[in-house]
Amino acid sequence: EAGVAQSPRYKIIEKRQSVAFWCNPISGHATLYWYQQILGQGPKLLIQFQNNGVVDDSQLPKDRFSAERLKGVDSTLKIQPAKLEDSAVYLCASSLGGGRREKLFFGSGTQLSVL
């Protein structure tokens, strides 16, 4: 079974530039999550999709971050414009359903450095 695919693996940009990350979840998984993991901290949820609808985006900085999930499968997370504090690893995860007992399957993340 293929895992959660993410790209790119690394990205270096200058502040005020824009960047996009891509995620392909495990086939058949209805729920997709984007997490931000700042160095030394645990993952923090940015946005959660159930199929192609947003379940929770309460911690997404909507003035600069946007995300979409096309046809309930792939997802793209965009930052525009980037700030220094956006430097982090961006993790995508998926699960079969969206309940509290669900096992999350994670991708390898994108490490973003904003200079």
Added chain:
Amino acid sequence: AQTVTQSQPEMSVQEAETVTLSCTYDTSESDYYLFWYKQPPSRQMILVIRQEAYKQQNATENRFSVNFQKAAKSFSLKISDSQLGDAAMYFCAYSTGNQFYFGTGTSLTVIP
């Protein structure tokens, strides 16, 4: 607010020995799940073990077991017969409804 606290930023263990990682959480919910995830240098987080709050029996998965103390809101992970491949960041997580909350992690070093 739900919070997850891991008070040990770093731990080390000799190969083949046993180590316990601590986790406490704060919640007013009665129905929830607790998890331990492992994050190796590859960054891909992998589920180690899962515990349902309603189950009194502690979960076990091969060399991994938990000590779940619901009243104390404590959820520690015990790794027996530690192996070099166990070296990683370990995150405790709490889930209720459709939200997951992660601790700040414990970095485990395994000494040959």
